[in-house]
Amino acid sequence: MEIIRAEKMGFCFGVKKAVEACYELSKEKEIRKFILGMVVHNKDVVKEMERIGFIIINEEDILSGKDPLEKGDSIIIRAHGTTNKVIELLKLKEVVIIDATCIFVDKIKEILIERESLGDEIIFIGDKEHPEVKGIVSFGRKINIFKSLSELKENSLDLSKKYSVLTQTTLNKRKFVEIKEYLQKYYPNAKIFDRICGATSERQEATRKLSRACDIVIVIGDLKSSNSKKLLEVAIAENPKSYLVQNDTELDLSIFSENMKIGITAGASTPENIIKKIENKIRGNFNVKL
Numbered sequence: 661m662e663i664i665r666a667e668k669m670g671f672c673f674g675v676k677k678a679v680e681a682c683y684e685l686s687k688e689k690e691i692r693k694f695i696l697g698m699v700v701h702n703k704d705v706v707k708e709m710e711r712i713g714f715i716i717i718n719e720e721d722i723l724s725g726k727d728p729l730e731k732g733d734s735i736i737i738r739a740h741g742t743t744n745k746v747i748e749l750l751k752l753k754e755v756v757i758i759d760a761t762c763i764f765v766d767k768i769k770e771i772l773i774e775r776e777s778l779g780d781e782i783i784f785i786g787d788k789e790h791p792e793v794k795g796i797v798s799f800g801r802k803i804n805i806f807k808s809l810s811e812l813k814e815n816s817l818d819l820s821k822k823y824s825v826l827t828q829t830t831l832n833k834r835k836f837v838e839i840k841e842y843l844q845k846y847y848p849n850a851k852i853f854d855r856i857c858g859a860t861s862e863r864q865e866a867t868r869k870l871s872r873a874c875d876i877v878i879v880i881g882d883l884k885s886s887n888s889k890k891l892l893e894v895a896i897a898e899n900p901k902s903y904l905v906q907n908d909t910e911l912d913l914s915i916f917s918e919n920m921k922i923g924i925t926a927g928a929s930t931p932e933n934i935i936k937k938i939e940n941k942i943r944g945n946f947n948v949k950l
């Protein structure tokens with residue numbers, strides 16, 4: 661039996677940084693520590709954060725004034741960031757803000773602020789319900805958000821205006837190219853910024869390759885994590901023997917047999933220790949090549 665890992669898998673750069681910030685802050689024993697939202701879409705990680713002393717609160721609590729925050733408390737902003745309004749309220753409460761917003765998300769926010777100050781109208785392509793999008797656009801004045809090219813086409817733009825076009829970090833690259841080609845053809849007055857983060861597409865591509873090369877594929881991730889579910893879809897399309905497993909206790913060993921090539925991949929929100937435990941469970945029960 662052989663275990664093969666996907667070339668790219670597990671925590672992305674931004675999530676890794678945010679989790680490291682949590683571990684760093686957890687060393688401070690004398691203060692109350694909070695995390696805004698789920699630092700990572702993985703319930704085992706959230707449980708671990710609670711175990712090391714964090715209280716998880718959400719934006720709604722802060723916006724409605726129902727949060728337990730007091731002056732001097734510390735709060736970590738997750739990798740997706742948050743809204744301008746939430747930051748303002750946190751400042752008013754005089755809490756210590758540890759901003760773990762991913763630098764790729766921050767960069768889009770910076771471009772948006774700069775282009776608006778230069779007089780451009782902003783077109784944003786993304787899911788307006790996603791926390792990352794809600795956060796970024798909250799720093800602008802009047803943003804036109806479209807979730808797809810078809811939605812963009814339904815709205816005619818003004819050829820006499822200057823537009824800047826920004827996108828959610830995880831927008832599918834193929835969709836981005838379609839949008840770019842459409843805008844370049846009909847609206848040369850739109851300046852397009854490509855700030856898509858490669859982490860998602862890299863993990864999908866690596867999973868595709870892995871699934872073709874293995875007899876069975878284990879996608880490790882939370883059932884609620886959209887990027888893990890997407891990896892499962894990609895894996896199943898190549899190899900019907902693909903399974904989403906949340907942790908080692910859920911791993912059913914009867915799906916394996918000797919001499920199999922087992923592919924392992926994991927979503928951007930799955931920590932290395934969960935991946936290791938799954939690998940170790942397989943190694944402990946089968947004769948696996950080193």
Ligand code: F3S
Pocket residue numbers: 672673674675739740762763764765829857858859860928
């Ligand atoms: Fe940042 Fe990309 Fe991860 S934007 S949080 S590195 S998916």
